[in-house]
Amino acid sequence: MPGNSYNSNSSNIPPDRVTRLVREKIERDLRKSSRASHPNDVTDNGGREVFEDEQRLRDGDNLGPSIVDEDLEGPASTPNEGCERLDGRTFSRQRLLVVANRLPVSAIRRGEDSWSLEISAGGLVSALLGVKEFEARWIGWAGVNVPDEIGQKALTKALAEKRCIPVFLDEDIVHQYYNGYCNNILWPLFHYLGLPQEDRLATTRSFQSQFAAYIKANQMFADVVNKHYKDGDVVWCHDYHLMFLPKCLKEYNSDMKVGWFLHTPFPSSEIHRTLPSRSDLLRAVLAADLVGFHTYDYARHFVSACTRILGFEGTPEGVEDQGRLTRVAAFPIGIDSERFIRALEIHPVQVHIKELQETFAGRKVMLGVDRLDMIKGIPQKLLAFEKFLEENSDWRGKVVLLQIAVPTRTDVPEYKTAQLCDSQVRYTSQLCGSHVKIY
Structure with missing residues (x-):
């Protein structure tokens, strides 16, 4: 063309x-x-x-x-x-x-x-x-x-x-x-x-x-x-x-x-x-x-x-x-970055940041934010993290994967089936030492 x-x-x-x-x-x-x-x-x-x-x-x-x-x-x-x-x-x-x-x-x-x-x-x-x-x-x-x-x-x-x-x-x-x-x-x-x-x-x-x-x-x-x-x-x-x-x-x-x-x-x-x-x-x-x-x-x-x-x-x-x-x-999409920067100055946000810093003190933190969606590859991400820890034992206890997953399209039958992986995700996360928060 x-x-x-x-x-x-x-x-x-x-x-x-x-x-x-x-x-x-x-x-x-x-x-x-x-x-x-x-x-x-x-x-x-x-x-x-x-x-x-x-x-x-x-x-x-x-x-x-x-x-x-x-x-x-x-x-x-x-x-x-x-x-x-x-x-x-x-x-x-x-x-x-x-x-x-x-x-x-x-x-x-x-x-x-x-x-x-x-x-x-x-x-x-x-x-x-x-x-x-x-x-x-x-x-x-x-x-x-x-x-x-x-x-x-x-x-x-x-x-x-x-x-x-x-x-x-x-x-x-x-x-x-x-x-x-x-x-x-x-x-x-x-x-x-x-x-x-x-x-x-x-x-x-x-x-x-x-x-x-x-x-x-x-x-x-x-x-x-x-x-x-x-x-x-x-x-x-x-x-x-x-x-x-x-x-x-x-x-x-x-x-x-x-x-x-x-x-x-x-x-x-x-x-x-x-x-x-x-x-x-x-x-x-x-x-x-x-x-x-x-x-x-x-x-x-x-x-x-x-x-x-x-x-x-x-x-x-x-x-x-x-x-x-x-x-x-x-047209690559963007966000209103100033809105997120302003949020960092809000007192409840600062308190939550302090709590997270205390929770994960001394460890590297990897963050994932995705919808609980069949195409996002969340189970694969956790399995890859598990593989990384298996092959790099010196990183155990020093790195954590924090995954935030938001349920989506809960009325669609295919998504109900796909989101049965919820329990699988939580189980796998326990094996590889990651934290998964599903809203």
């Missing part, structure tokens, strides 16, 4: 980007000058200005709610939501509608019209909480079935305070769409595990119903996006759960700016062509204006699938079909 990169040449910076960079530089200077006269500012021992909210975080006051509010709502000191002042003029910040299967919070029902919200764990949440340049709204499923109108209204109101908009999916849709097609079909295939090897007739019938539920769920997400969309918004769709969403959105409004990003590998075309709905999914994703992947290899696999399965033309910029270009690029 022509070309060896799907990213634009970084030396040719578009004029609008130059304008944005200059504008951000001026705004930073203005913020610095305004902080010097801010009556509520305090200064730490290093001379760095610290706002009241950050000082409260350091002191550990209302630790949980404060962190959630800061992560989901941004700095509380923003004077006018959605506006930024520059040289006496007011600019409206561009709205970004982030659409993902799950919201960054999990909802827990406390009463007929009462809900509590907790921040969700996961890489997608950690990465997107660092997006602060836009007036962002997050659209997704709250992870709970809410069949009654009173509960839906109360949850919608609670989520609105966190700049979140719910999509209400019933239990059957969740079972067929999320547990079925997403995590029983797409996820294993995208990780090269292949399609389920069950009775062929039963698999075919199950696949058809799950695929229908998948399309229906994507349409439900599109309905909510369209309801809240305003001219000029950018819609950012995420992951394999919503591959049909770009097509649904473009059918509503062909001028809507739509991006789609995949947070898993995209397999080679030989693997993808084993999926019965391969062409439908590729065409739906190509309705987006920009398609993003973590690595160049994943982007190349996607373009190859479009050229070999659909017969479209692959270009250095992406995929072209009869003059319409869908840009394809690699």
